[in-house]
Amino acid sequence: MPRRDRRADRVLLIDGGGAVLLLRGRDSTRPEAGEWWFTPGGGAEDGETPREAAARELVEETGLTGAVLSGPVHERVAEFEFEGVPFRQTETYYLARARRFDIDRSGWTDLERRSMLGARWWSADELAATRETVYPEGLGPLLRSLGG
Numbered sequence: 001m002p003r004r005d006r007r008a009d010r011v012l013l014i015d016g017g018g019a020v021l022l023l024r025g026r027d028s029t030r031p032e033a034g035e036w037w038f039t040p041g042g043g044a045e046d047g048e049t050p051r052e053a054a055a056r057e058l059v060e061e062t063g064l065t066g067a068v069l070s071g072p073v074h075e076r077v078a079e080f081e082f083e084g085v086p087f088r089q090t091e092t093y094y095l096a097r098a099r100r101f102d103i104d105r106s107g108w109t110d111l112e113r114r115s116m117l118g119a120r121w122w123s124a125d126e127l128a129a130t131r132e133t134v135y136p137e138g139l140g141p142l143l144r145s146l147g148g
Contacts, residue, residue, distance in 0.1 A: 005090075007090050007091075011040050011041055011055075012074070012146065013062070013064070014097050018147065020122055021103075021119060023037065023103075024037055024118045026115055035117065038135045039093065040058050041057045050072070054094045059107065060109075061112065063104025064103075067096040069094040072092045077089070083111075103119045124143045127140035
């Protein structure tokens with residue numbers, strides 16, 4: 001299958017204590033790939049700017065409305081396979097701050113319901129100490145540089 005090039009716009013959502021909200025995911029078609037933690041966000045719809053896509057994805061994946069996004073604060077390119085499709089994904093990260101809350105999953109798509117297992121707030125120290133897979137790599141130092 002040919003590689004699919006994709007743009008994804010993501011949000012580093014930081015609470016008042018400096019912790020970042022991460023979602024836990026997996027590829028339901030490849031359980032051997034394990035699980036990983038990642039920031040809210042995803043692909044843009046037709047006509048959306050990167051910032052608009054990040055804001056919409058934040059609402060859909062967490063239920064948080066009205067977040068003010070700043071940045072971009074980080075960019076990366078990731079190559080991976082997901083549900084049998086190879087991707088080369090260019091990611092742009094924005095920063096938002098919010099009070100800690102429990103996510104609302106009612107906006108999740110079928111794909112998100114298959115692949116997202118939950119959410120958790122992580123401090124920079126917890127990120128530095130974990131052996132779990134977290135994307136983007138180096139999130140702890142990035143979080144500290146942003147005041148988290």
